[in-house]
Amino acid sequence: MNKKEKQNRIKELLEKSLLPKEIKNLVKKNLNTYKEDILDSMLESLARESVAMDKLAADLMRFDIESQKRWNDLEIEQLKTADDFVENALKELTS
Secondary structure, eight states, rough: HHHHHHHHHHHHHHOOSSSSSHHHHHHHHHGGGHHHHHHHHHHHHHHHHHHHHHHHHHHHHHHHHHHHHHHHHHHHHHHHHHHHHHHHHHHHHOO
């Protein structure tokens, strides 16, 4: 990857980054002045952050889906319990 490609990739990763806006702007403003080893370091750090955030997003999505399923299962169980209670109460009243 040449220097220009690294700079472009850093810009892309900065868009998704959780870094404060001021720091993002400062990095973008000075991107042409950084030496290649600094670009490599930034690229590696931003890529790691991106991977970690993608993993976190997937974990949160999975948690949300599992939580919703548990709530749905609980709702069904509560409805069944209520139906059983009403049915038993009616049997007692009619016997």
